[in-house]
Amino acid sequence: MFLSHAYSHLRQTPSPTIPSHPSKPTSQSPAFSARSARIHLWPESAVQFENSKDRAEGVEAVRAVAAQYGIWIGVGFEDPVPRADRHGGKGKRRNGVILVDSDGIVMEHYKNHIVPVTESFSITPSTEPPTVHTIQIPYGFRQGRKHQYPKRPLSLTASICLDFAHPGGLLTLGERPDVILAPASTWDASIGEGMVQQARMRADEVGATLLWCDGGGSAGEGVSAVVGRGETGESVGRRSFVRTIGIPWLGGDESDDRVVAGRTLYARGGDALALSLVWALVLGAWGAGRLADTFGHEGHRATKEVMVRFNRRIRDGISWVRERIRSARERRAVASVQEPSLIEVA
Known part of the structure; x- marks a missing residue:
């Protein structure tokens, strides 16, 4: 899968039409599409x-550009809030991202968490959580080989910059996304690095690959990166880059018994699950101590038996997790035999 970022800041762009300047994302997208890029992402408020x-x-x-080159373009933008949707918000504008293909807009999301002071009086936050959308991308072919599936599904979602400092949004997704589009605009490289780490955690929590495209910084020192699912790779500075990634897929249609990746354990239970496990350990230790205090020597022996059973359960759980990991690796190995899909993000 090829991913390419268009790393440029367009706040001063006087018109949303396709500019001719080579540093602008709109002119970068055709260039990257020639290198097999499929998904292109522009920065926040581009x-x-x-x-x-x-x-x-x-x-x-x-x-028109998406149709000409057969690509998908993620556009970070700002526009006026429709009067019917203001609901008492202070800002008259909203901060959003749309994914555009040859037919028009296929996905749209607006920023939920605005930056205090900087955006408090100009931007109205959205109350709508992110959603998952599925697109059909061309399947990657090797020269001289045929494949029965001309296209493959790819599920995507999106959030914007500061939204990734709040894990709740992506945990509301009903399914695991393959790719998260993350346009951003920070004001310093150190802030950008910190936000990339936040985004990395959000990607790992839901088991997705995340594309972070930061067009901020007065000197163009924004950090762009591909993170999640073991992916690493960053680019600092006002420029674009292409990244190739692999996303497992076993192919087939609705009648096939293909492996479908479910939501991660954390995505299902969130912080409540983690806290429950901690409290189970605390209460288990407290209960064992109370048992020993109540029954003396017999209590100590009973406590030992309880702890032995507890440890056995833990070992069984570890074995179960290892088996799940081994099975997942085998499924990925099967998937890797097939041709990788090629996606680009600019």
Whole structure:
């Protein structure tokens, strides 16, 4: 899978139409598509829409590029909040990201957590959580080989910058996404590094690969990265890059018994599950102590028996986890025999 980031800051772009300057994401996307890029991501607030007509023209310009090159383009933008949706919010604008293909907008999400002071008076936060959308991407072929599946499904979701400092949003997803689009705009490289680590944790919590594209910093020192599922790779500075990643898929259609990755254990239980495990250990130790105090020597012996059984349960649990990991690796090995899908993000 090829991922490419368009790392440029477009706050000063006077028009949402396709600019000709080579540093702009819109002109970078065709260049990356020639290198087999499939998904292109621009930074947070890359384009400024001033009204609905402005937005429609800008989306159409992006759609035309997506249709010409057969790609998907994630656009970070700001636009006016519709009057019907303001609900008393202070800001008159909203911060969002859309995924555009040859048919138009296929995914749309607005920032839930705005930056205090900096965005408090200009941006209205959204109350809608992120959702998962599935697209069909061309399957990766090796020259001289045929494959019965011309396309493969890829599930995506998106959140924006500071949203990744709050794990609750992605934990509401009903299924595990393959890729998380994460446009961002920080003001310093150290802040960008910290936010990348936050994003990495969010990706690991839901078992996804995350594309972080940071167009911030007055000197262009934003950090962009691909993280999650063991992926590592960063780029610092106002430039674009392409990343190749692998996402397991066994292929087939609805009738096949293919392996479908479910939600992670943490995504299912969240912090409540972790706290429950901690309290189980604490209460277990407390109960063992009370048992020993109550029954003296017999209590100590009973406590020892309880601890032996407890340790046996732990060993059984570890063996079960190891078996699950081994099975997952075998499934990935089967999947890796097939052709990898190629996706680019710019």
